[in-house]
Amino acid sequence: MTIVAIVPAAGKGRRMGRDKAFLDLGGTTAIERIAHSLLAAGVDELLVVRSHGAAPLPSLAIAHRIVLVTGEGDMADSLRAAESQLDASCATVVVLPVDHALVEADTIAAVAAQAMRTGTAIARPTFRGKPGHPVAMRREAFAAIRSPGIVLRDLVRMDWSKVRDVPTANAWVLADLDTPQDLESARAALAATPGSVVEHMRRHRSRRSYSPAPLMPGQLDRLVDAARYASTSSFIQAYAVVAVEDPVRKREVSKLCADQKHVLEAPVFVAICADLHKIAAACSQHGQTVQAQSFELFLQATIDAALLGQNLALACESEGLGICMIGAARNHPIELARLLQLPASCYVAFGMTIGTPTDEPLTRGRMPLAGVLHREVYEAARTATVLVGADVSMRDWAARCNEQGGYQGRLVNLDKGWTDRMAQLWGERSSYVAARANLVAELKSLGFDLR
Numbered sequence: 001m002t003i004v005a006i007v008p009a010a011g012k013g014r015r016m017g018r019d020k021a022f023l024d025l026g027g028t029t030a031i032e033r034i035a036h037s038l039l040a041a042g043v044d045e046l047l048v049v050r051s052h053g054a055a056p057l058p059s060l061a062i063a064h065r066i067v068l069v070t071g072e073g074d075m076a077d078s079l080r081a082a083e084s085q086l087d088a089s090c091a092t093v094v095v096l097p098v099d100h101a102l103v104e105a106d107t108i109a110a111v112a113a114q115a116m117r118t119g120t121a122i123a124r125p126t127f128r129g130k131p132g133h134p135v136a137m138r139r140e141a142f143a144a145i146r147s148p149g150i151v152l153r154d155l156v157r158m159d160w161s162k163v164r165d166v167p168t169a170n171a172w173v174l175a176d177l178d179t180p181q182d183l184e185s186a187r188a189a190l191a192a193t194p195g196s197v198v199e200h201m202r203r204h205r206s207r208r209s210y211s212p213a214p215l216m217p218g219q220l221d222r223l224v225d226a227a228r229y230a231s232t233s234s235f236i237q238a239y240a241v242v243a244v245e246d247p248v249r250k251r252e253v254s255k256l257c258a259d260q261k262h263v264l265e266a267p268v269f270v271a272i273c274a275d276l277h278k279i280a281a282a283c284s285q286h287g288q289t290v291q292a293q294s295f296e297l298f299l300q301a302t303i304d305a306a307l308l309g310q311n312l313a314l315a316c317e318s319e320g321l322g323i324c325m326i327g328a329a330r331n332h333p334i335e336l337a338r339l340l341q342l343p344a345s346c347y348v349a350f351g352m353t354i355g356t357p358t359d360e361p362l363t364r365g366r367m368p369l370a371g372v373l374h375r376e377v378y379e380a381a382r383t384a385t386v387l388v389g390a391d392v393s394m395r396d397w398a399a400r401c402n403e404q405g406g407y408q409g410r411l412v413n414l415d416k417g418w419t420d421r422m423a424q425l426w427g428e429r430s431s432y433v434a435a436r437a438n439l440v441a442e443l444k445s446l447g448f449d450l451r
Helices: 028-040 074-084 107-116 140-144 152-157 182-190 197-202 219-227 247-256 261-265 275-284 294-317 333-339 379-402 420-425 432-437 440-446
Strands: 004-007 047-051 064-069 088-093 122-127 135-138 165-166 239-244 268-275 322-326 345-357
Touching: 004 028, 004 074, 028 047, 028 107, 047 074, 064 074, 074 140, 074 152, 088 107, 088 140, 107 122, 107 135, 107 165, 122 152, 135 140, 135 152, 140 152, 152 197, 182 219, 197 294, 219 294, 239 247, 239 294, 247 261, 247 268, 247 333, 275 379, 294 322, 294 345, 294 432, 333 345, 333 440, 379 420, 420 432
Parallel strands: 004 047, 004 088, 047 064, 122 165
Antiparallel strands: 088 135, 122 135, 239 268, 268 345, 322 345
């Protein structure tokens, strides 16, 4: 007795703008990916429902047949056409729409196995309690699709006592490929390295050595496209990203950013800008003048840029890239704005290097959680204890670094803790403060007449 999968793929893909069977998912078409998953799940045969005149499918890894329909009907019509072509040996049917091409083989195998158990007629996967695809059915339960007007969900509802849910960790049982945005999400998921967002956050390290290999074609577009979904105050979206890949321009950027070698070495430097230019244009379009002197608006734009930048960092790291934030982009804001041809009311809040890292720096850890998380009120009484913990953590990191030859080629001072470093960086002899002593005046010249 065999397991047969039916893949309805006769739709026009109007919202997607193309035939879904041929969607490129990480270098493999959707239908090829489905075929490999079905084969790995132990499915014996695949019936692909296609419309008359549709392009021929590529060679598939699993035994398959094509069922032709007019292309004007819905999925139920496709299922009826496929049901009429089932061989007598078919015991179990798995319905997997082409829209769900990212469903994994283990999920397919699990619902098929459940459908064959005594007392079960239909099995469906669930993600966080919500049912999705593929749906597996005994042949006799699926035969009810022959009745006019019956759709797939009707089969499930006919006898709830024989329906079994199979929990899965695969979110793609719910999310189909219906729009170009869905496709971009799917491609991003395929490109991402394994691990949760929280895991990537805890693994973060600033990377200061890079391979010269460029990013994959279209990768930067995809990453920035995802990053722009960061939260934004009042939907102002007051940010812009200027990507610099030209070696000559990147050399000039590096000079303006304290001559940091990784700015020059990384295949991409991005300037994350707080951008009021578009808002100014919007105001002008309606006969008004943007209030660029507003400190509140300046703050909103800067926070917007920071949120987008952090989103971009996480997106890069999820795909195995390394990043380093470049605060030195504020050392010469006027010159950098001129180099990047920024319009008025736009400044580089910070930069970021992006590329394939070649270093493996130790994570520094962070200040004790008690110094960050307060409940109900700020508990300043903890500060002394927290600072002790911060010093211990910093000295521990320094010791581990020195065991591996130091940090960026130099041994780290084991006597200095976090508090020593903060006093040096931000006390009255701060080189950071001195380097940016004119920042407010420079921002005013860039169109932020702060008051």
